[in-house]
Amino acid sequence: MLDYTAPNNENTNMAKLKIIVSATSLFCTRIEWALKLKGLEYELTFEDWSKGKSELLLKSNPAHKKVPVLLDDGIVIAESKVILEYIDEKWKGGDLYPLLPQDPCERAQARFWAQFADDKCVFGTWGACCADDALEKEKAVETALESFTYLEKQIEGKKFFAGDKIGYLDLVAGWIPHWLGVMEETGGIKILDPERFPSLHEWAQNFIDIPLIKECYPPRDMLVNYSTVLLSYLRSSTPNKP
Ligand SMILES: N[C@@H](CCC(=O)N[C@@H](CS)C(=O)NCC(=O)O)C(=O)O
Ligand SMILES: *[C@@H]1O[C@H](CO)[C@@H](O)[C@H](O)[C@H]1NC(C)=O
Secondary structure (H helix, E strand, O other): OOOOOOOOOOOHHHOEEEEEEOOHHHHHHHHHHHHHHHOOOEEEEEEEEOOOOOHHHHHHOOOOOOOOOOEOOOOOOOOHHHHHHHHHHHOOOOOOOOOOOOHHHHHHHHHHHHHHHHHHHHHHHHHHHHOOOHHHHHHHHHHHHHHHHHHHHHHHHHHHOOOOOOOOOHHHHHHHHOOOHHHHHHOOOOOOOOOOHHHHHHHHHHHHHHHHHHOOOHHHHHHHHHHHHHHHHHOOOOOOOO
16 A cells, blocks of 8 residues: 555645546556646546547647647646656655656666556557457567566566655556556457566556555446457558557
């Protein structure tokens, strides 16, 4: 359990933070967690992909046109890991919850593995889900498994990636306890075998047991529906597009 109560920032008189999100995006939930840990109030503005992209999203993140985007009283920040760093640097000190480690070497390591987890584990898993051809799928699963082996090594002997408390890398890997199972189910693959990845499996349990974490996860059946529809669409058009 996270032995931590977020500070009360109600009196700071600041405009409420907004995050542009989509209901199913694993990249968006990590921002909510960070803001909650910092004790900051925020509003969610949902994109409805069935209606195309909103003016607000196109204007806020013209380069990528992707969620999440953080709107902080006229300041616009896109890219989830960049947003996490912004939040951590802007609201730091005192009794504010630190996300990144203090030590420069540990910070660099956390950033490295966060980038790796997104590039290799998220997209590796999704690529394996999308693969149609049996041989191609088998290869994609093997590659994803190899990537998860590196994460397993990072968490070995620790409760959380950041130590005894959750931090930046835990938030970035925070899709694993919830979305990974959905991807496995809808994509017809198995990645997180408890025997192959005992430490990661235990970490997933510890992480999801934290109430502040659990309450931000989107409903599982919604993710299953979304993933099913998306996968059948992708398989019938160009493969391997996340
Ligand atoms: N690297 C980005 C990835 C964000 C991302 O892929 N967002 C997806 C939703 S899960 C999105 O907005 N997709 C819309 C699109 O690709 O057109 C981040 O970390 O923020
Ligand atoms: C998911 O799909 C099932 C079957 O089509 C449907 O009954 C259910 O209401 C859907 N759930 C959500 C959250 O969309």
